[in-house]
Amino acid sequence: MGWFTVPADAPPADARGALVRVVHGGTARTAGAGVQLAARSLLTCAHVVNIALGRRPLSPGDPGPVRLEVAFPALSPAPAVRARLAAWVAPRAADGAGPVPDGALEWAGDLAVLELDEPPPAPVRPLPWADMATGQEVRAWYGGGQPFTYADVRVGACDGRVGYLDGQLSGAAVEEGYSGGPLWSLRDAAAVGLVMGRITAPGGAFSAQHTVRRSWGVTRQAIEAELTRVGAGGLLHPDRTRDGVAFPEDGGLRDMLAGPVQALLGVPAERAVHATALAAELGLRTPGDGSAPTVEELATVLYTVERALPTLTESVARTVTERGARAELDRLLALGRLVEAGGLLSAAEHRKLLAKLTDLTTHDPGLLPRAAAAALPFVALPAPLHGARLSASAVPAVLRALETWTGDCSSVPHETPRLPALLRVVEYVAAEVGGLVGEVLREWSTRVAQRLGVHPSALDERRADAARWAARTASAGACVLVELTRHTDDLPDRYRCAVWRVRDDGTAARTGPRDDRPLTDAEVARLVRAVASGAEGPGQGVPMVAVAVGPDGLQLPVDEWDGAEPGELYPAPLGEDFLVVLRCPRVRRHSRTAGHDLSRRWEARRRTGPLIADERITSDRELMGLLKTTHRDQGSVVVHGPPKHRAQLLNVCLFMGVPIVLWDREAEDHRQAARLEPSRPSGPLEELPERVRHFRVRAHMDPAQTARPALVWEDAGLPLPDELRLADPGAAAGG
Known part of the structure; x- marks a missing residue:
């Protein structure tokens, strides 16, 4: 594989390429370490966050969306940048019950995901991850990132959740400031866990029976499970874009890919142009002497390097004009579904969409879950989308999952490809946000659909579906405004009640009796029930009854007041039949x-x-x-x-x-x-x-x-009783 090589100035082939330094707030001291996961997401220990905030280290309380200072000391001289706490896995007792006891040497949980305010400086990049296992030789670094701080330890025992790490008496030992940093397996060239704590000898005279240089870390397996539990799963994955110079061989798959590559790029000069553009996107180096890779070399990169195949097709699609060439491109895309490292999106397409969805999710955490639920109603969505809100740190995992799903079930003309599920979700997001951002997303999905050979009518159909969904109105029924007041001489259980019915145009009309006499709660309920039921039209949702009260009325059980007429068989609490809410x-x-x-x-x-x-x-x-x-x-x-x-x-x-x-x-x-x-x-x-x-x-x-x-x-668009009286003091009842 001589034509494609990894640049000599690529980040070092160990975890220092993603090492994070977490800074103690208000000082220049190191609180601990962390590791970059993906895009703007970082992982550290919750107790490192607590230390940086000046809290008790193993305090379980979620500090909320606080911001910390972090740096990438090993690779970038850039000053510390800000990162927001995006996901919190509280430290808890090792048996999973309650807080960590004082003096405990081992515990569970204790993870935190941070989200950078801006992209990390080059050449910082995520790490590949692998499972921790007994016998692995692993290396850790102090959070400050100095090269001489490396500590080499061996996984003496591992139960799948925790790995116990034994170090030699020579060299550095895992100490404070290492917590949260990656444990790098030298054999696997991957991170296998995080440094969590050390097991120290008890106080008093030291004995030969005491443990020396034993620490412990949480395994990759346990990290994945804990992050999934809080909606941030899927962030630990191999980064195949720079796996080194060794491209694994698979002759069968290479030969299948070589056919359409030869048909599309049989001319060496054209192959050199597209291969050079591909290498630039993937961070690989090319000779620069005008030569071209062989068809086999190019085909090998397509099935071994992440996003190589869609990135090449993006470049080639711009030059395809003949029907035969389009057929070969479609053949290459079809084979791409067999390529594990392929992916749906090119490197540039993925980069642009990830940045846009991360930004939108930061400002509206509910946007992607509700758009995906509407776009894919019959699909089991990824776990992070099961809730109503999505953390921005979970967007990479969600995007990765959506990329793997096939298209919808609608028929397509001329046996063209179905619209991928991801593009359908993007269309729903675009329709929901609207404006210039929506146009940018629609242009993005149009270009991707064209590259994939999706027929324009298939995209237009889903775009129309998305527009109808975005134009939806809540199935809310009529709205009735109620004001409850009391005079100083009224009996304790009597209320003066004014009722307005909100018209379709948003204006309100006074209705009901105007004698302003004190009413019992049952009389109030019957009045409200009569007005609200009369305002309800066919096909509308449940009417809302918005009751304005004074501060002393906030505890009134208005929703339990019975609006049944005398002689009715069953009670009719207002809160069962209407959306009873309060205003003050x-x-x-x-x-x-x-x-x-x-x-x-x-x-x-x-x-x-x-x-x-x-x-x-x-x-x-x-x-x-x-x-x-x-x-x-x-x-x-x-x-x-x-x-x-x-x-x-x-x-x-x-x-x-x-x-x-x-x-x-x-x-x-x-x-x-x-x-x-x-x-x-x-x-x-x-x-x-x-x-x-x-x-x-x-x-x-x-x-x-x-x-x-x-x-x-308190709907800001609903008028208040005082405003209604001033606007229409003489309105006829029932107007």
């Missing part, structure tokens, strides 16, 4: 900026998952600080805890203009937080009111279910 504008009026805050947070609500206000948030001031800084655009909060503490946090949310707040009004302490899980607070946000309604129906049927979810849903 009075608290917001005490803040000069809350109106702007509400609009901003409402617009950003789909880009942020819920902020869980549990025992980790100990005061209202702490929550306010989060909503002013790292969660400035937070659109939804789930509040847990005892009633008094919960009321304080709820008040902060409303004061700061958070439009969506969910809590269990019957919860007594933080231990009951799990009772809200059936409503899936982290699921698709627009469906939350309906999920809460389902929860209420089940809770009313099951006496053992004591949770009672309450939901503030």
Whole structure:
């Protein structure tokens, strides 16, 4: 394989090519090490992140989307760059139950994925990975990256989760600052795990019976399982683009590929042009003397180097004009499905799409899951797409999985290839985001489809499907606005009620009686039920009943008020038949900026998952600080805890203009937080009111279910009662 070679200035053939230094916040000290996984994703230990933040090393609490300083000391003189915590696997006891006990020598979990704010500097690149096994000779480096800090150890025992590492008495030992760094197998030329900790002798006089230079690391197998559990699986994979000069031989596959290569690039000069362009994309070196590789050499690269085959076809497709040449190109693409290293996308296509999807996912974590679910309704999606939100660090794994799937089942003209599943997902993403970004994605998929020989009508059909999906409107039914007030001389269980029905054009009309007399909860429920049921049209979804209350009314069980008429056989709680949500504008009026805050947070609500206000948030001031800084655009909060503490946090949310707040009004302490899980607070946000309604129906049927979810849903586009009175003070009832 003399024509294609690895550049002499390629990164060193060990793990220092991907070694990361994690910097202790506010200092120049090294907190620990890490390793680049893919694109902008880095892997380290959770306890290294804790050390960098000045926290207790084995603290299990997720610190949230904090940012750390990291560097690539072995290869790049560039200063430290910023990276965001994207996935957290908390340190836990070795048996998997509870936090790590004080003084423990071994534990589980303890991983963190970081996401760089910008691409890593050249020539940093990901590592190949392999399974850890007993007997491997492995090497580790200090996080500072100095060449002399290497520590050579042997895997003395490995149970698939943990490997115990024994070092010789000469040379460097694995110490603090090595944690989080890769364990590089010299024999396999691959990383097999991460440095996790060391096993030290107990205090007191040293004995010959004590362990000397024994450390331990977590295996690649365990890392993959832990990351998959938190939705970041698939990041550990071999990087075949620079496997070295040794290209493995497979004569049968090489001969099959050589046929269409010869037909397309039989002229040496043309073969030299395309092979040189291919090598430039793959990071390989060519002679530069005008010579061309043999057909066999080129065919060997196509089945051994990742993305070589689609990259070559991208180059050749630009020059194909004759029908016979197109047929040979299609033949080469068909053979590419047999090539494990081939892939669907060329190096350039993959690079552009990965960058775009990573950026879109950073700003809207729910975009790719909902687009994929709509585009591929009958496909078992990759594990990271099972949730409502996707971490940007998981995008490479998702993209890799989608590339492997075949096209959809629609018929295609003239036996042309089916549209690949990945392109269909991209079309749905493009339709959802719209604008210039959508056009860029559509142009990308058009070029890829043309290279693959997909008939334009097949792409147009799926593009039209995507446009119809993006133009969907939520199957929400009518909306009824309710205001509940009390006068100081009213009886405790009486409420004055005003009701408006929102018209199709967004305006609202006052309806119901106008005598303003105090009503019982049953009378209020019957009035609301009559208006909401009358507003519901055929084919519409469940009507929403938005009830405006004062701060003292947030705990009213309005959803349980029975709207059944006298003589009806069964009760009719409002929360079973309607999407009953609360509004409390009075608290917001005490803040000069809350109106702007509400609009901003409402617009950003789909880009942020819920902020869980549990025992980790100990005061209202702490929550306010989060909503002013790292969660400035937070659109939804789930509040847990005892009633008094919960009321304080709820008040902060409303004061700061958070439009969506969910809590269990019957919860007594933080231990009951799990009772809200059936409503899936982290699921698709627009469906939350309906999920809460389902929860209420089940809770009313099951006496053992004591949770009672309450939901503030402050749609920034809905008018407030005061605005309605000022706009239409004399509207006729039922207008």
